[in-house]
Amino acid sequence: MGVSQSVNDEAYLRLRAGIDAQYPPGQFIAIDHGQIVDDAPALDELLESLQNRGLEPTNLLVVQAGVEPVTEAVILLATNLA
């Protein structure tokens, strides 16, 4: 994980309650270097806006307001080991 990704993930944990309170459910939010830099009601719209501003979306964290992220999971995917 790159430093930027880690910073953004940590920032999201800190910002999440405020994001859920401030933005309508489902709104797409872009976080860069720990700060909210843009938002839009649709992902395509957000990506276009970011690119128009010279920001590379793959370097940012994009989350949705009101959507709880899955951060831990057990994946079963049993296989025949014989």
Add this chain to the structure above:
Amino acid sequence: MIAAVSEQRNPYKGDPPRPWIRVQLVGPAGNAVTVELIADTGSPCSVIIAESPLLNLRLAGATGMVTNFGQLKGGWLRVAIPEIQFDAHVIGYGGDAVAHAAARSDLAFSGVGGLPLLRLLAFGGDNDEFWIGDR
């Protein structure tokens, strides 16, 4: 007049036999890669593929996930299934161990398609095949 039913039907494949779906992952430049994913309603992840293709195909970053297969990287993916007119953005994950485990059943499998993706579709199965359709 009865409307035509759009669906994708796939005979179980692999050892052990797996239900599976064929999807296109459309990258940032519009480049589409067709992959076969084990359909797993027990998986809480929409899509899991190997890390490298995830990083190449993701449109934006997303939160990662800690699993029993290790840390998975996250990214927003565009998933298209042309035969059922499905086209949506979902959070996908990259994990080589998961992709490797899927390929142990059949080398054609690139990963897993889980419940968050399947519930955007109609899906089902019988003794011979697994199917998905438009809702």
